[in-house]
């Protein structure tokens with residue numbers, strides 16, 4: 001079985017969000033970049049678990065981005081990927097990125113493609129569904145549990161107010177949500193081994209961008225909190241009812 | 248020419264966030280001098296003509312049994328077929344679970360640029376520019392869609408629902424439904440509780456509550472308000488509460504009208520999941536807790552004393568009212 005895990009790069013969750021060049025670009029100065037948590041904690045670790053259960057599984061990683069992404073790809077290899085592809089280009093358009101990933105997927109016939117639920121910077125939640133359509137594969141979004149069952153998989157996905165258990169035949173695209181696996185940290189052997197694992201840099205294919213990000217803005221600063229003394233909870237309830245009118 | 252709004256349903260009921268999408272789509276249609284039409288797949292118990300009150304002139308109803316349950320391939324094909332037939336310029340969906348699963352497919356299928364998580368009407372002055380939340384609610388981006396057909400998914404609680412329009416004309420349509428891409432084996436709904444993603448009011452507890460045995464103060468307040476319950480990540484990681492209640496960067500993102508945070512410090516990853524709530528109330532014994540910076544109202548005090556008194560005051564108010 002061959003698994004492709006899509007890896008994206010995001011600012012550390014505590015990074016200060018600021019913009020530059022007339023609010024057209026994210027200001028990366030002083031920002032630490034990490035593997036998108038959904039990709040690392042859930043997709044990649046679940047793929048590694050499948051490999052641990054069946055050593056014939058191979059795990060390929062793919063990232064669409066520039067050379068500055070190599071450290072996070074190496075970290076993903078240290079956790080347990082077998083080899084990685086980096087499509088050497090950058091874009092904020094999901095269709096462009098999904099098309100690059102789909103091209104690599106077409107050449108390698110994967111049984112399973114994992115994406116994260118969303119990137120925590122642009123929060124698009126789009127790449128997985130696009131990949132599925134580009135490759136004409138089934139897609140399970142927001143998967144919280146994933147088990148193989150012969151040529152199919154039994155998956156649990158989140159729905160409004162509950163969950164749904166689905167059977168999906170492979171190959172398929174799965175977007176991972178919390179619950180798929182437990183977070184791990186790479187061990188020394190993994191880190192040493194990652195240095196010699198192949199990281200292939202490939203050129204992008206030509207596809208149009210369907211959207212263009214024009215500018216960014218920060219929300220208006222919040223007015224300061226209205227504090228109510230601890231011995232007057234009734235007053236807080238009154239304010240919520242009469243002033244904020246929220247119930 | 249038209250604006251097509253996908254009205255998502257489950258078990259024969261149109262979902263609440265679809266009404267927001269309908270009003271949003273109707274306003275876009277007005278800005279573009281065209282008509283908004285709703286698409287309903289599968290049969291519903293709702294009075295379809297009545298959906299006109301949300302500004303939809305026409306409802307296209309594909310009342311086929313095989314469309315009763317959501318399937319991203321089938322739904323994508325059905326919406327695409329209707330969009331092509333209607334010459335739709337804009338397609339609006341809710342940014343809910345099903346919207347997130349079908350919109351990306353539709354974007355590829357129709358070669359139509361997609362913006363997910365819109366928070367405002369598109370700006371049509373120069374092209375078609377949609378504002379969306381990015382960096383987990385910490386900023387906004389303005390994204391220009393370059394294609395002829397535009398697809399937007401609307402964030403929940405981002406557009407007001409008005410219900411004044413005349414009845415809609417209902418047209419029965421039949422779409423090619425294809426083969427299902429997945430087999431649904433079981434649907435498990437949390438019964439008797441308000442689903443978190445659709446709740447207007449959410450009461451949430453953190454590590455400050457010390458243990459699961461103390462959760463009654465949270466659930467009592469939630470019951471008094473008819474609210475859903477949520478929690479911080481360490482709480483669900485410790486199995487004090489079920490995992491589906493976890494909100495934040497790695498959990499659910501919610502935007503209720505009222506979010507009450509009890510004994511939660513307000514770490515940036517927690518705020519990422521709740522900072523779009525209209526009103527935020529924080530109960531924390533530490534005046535330095537970062538959550539107070541994001542709050543509208545707050546009490547610095549011991550949750551075990553404050554919260555039961557709030558519940559009591561609410562019940563009294565409700566009885567009187």
Ligand SMILES: Cc1cc2nc3c(=O)[nH]c(=O)nc-3n(C[C@H](O)[C@H](O)[C@H](O)COP(=O)(O)OP(=O)(O)OC[C@H]3O[C@@H](n4cnc5c(N)ncnc54)[C@H](O)[C@@H]3O)c2cc1C
Nearest residue numbers: 453454455479480495496497510511512514516532533550
């Ligand atoms: C990559 C990453 C992703 C993460 N994702 C999430 C996420 O999605 N969601 C999430 O919630 N966290 C997330 N976290 C964890 C987050 O950083 C915090 O650790 C977590 O939110 C803290 O939970 P808490 O506020 O319940 O607990 P604490 O931080 O321990 O806060 C407890 C609070 O309770 C108060 N308190 C104590 N006793 C009382 C009392 N008697 N009455 C009133 N107040 C009291 C204390 O003053 C304190 O402020 C993530 C972390 C990382 C690194």
Ligand SMILES: Nc1ncnc2c1ncn2[C@@H]1O[C@H](COP(=O)(O)O)[C@@H](O)[C@H]1O
Nearest residue numbers: 006008064115116118119124125126127
């Ligand atoms: N540049 C990228 N390279 C590889 N995978 C990506 C990239 N961007 C997004 N993904 C994958 O798609 C998922 C969803 O991203 P998004 O649709 O942008 O929210 C991420 O969790 C990744 O698994």
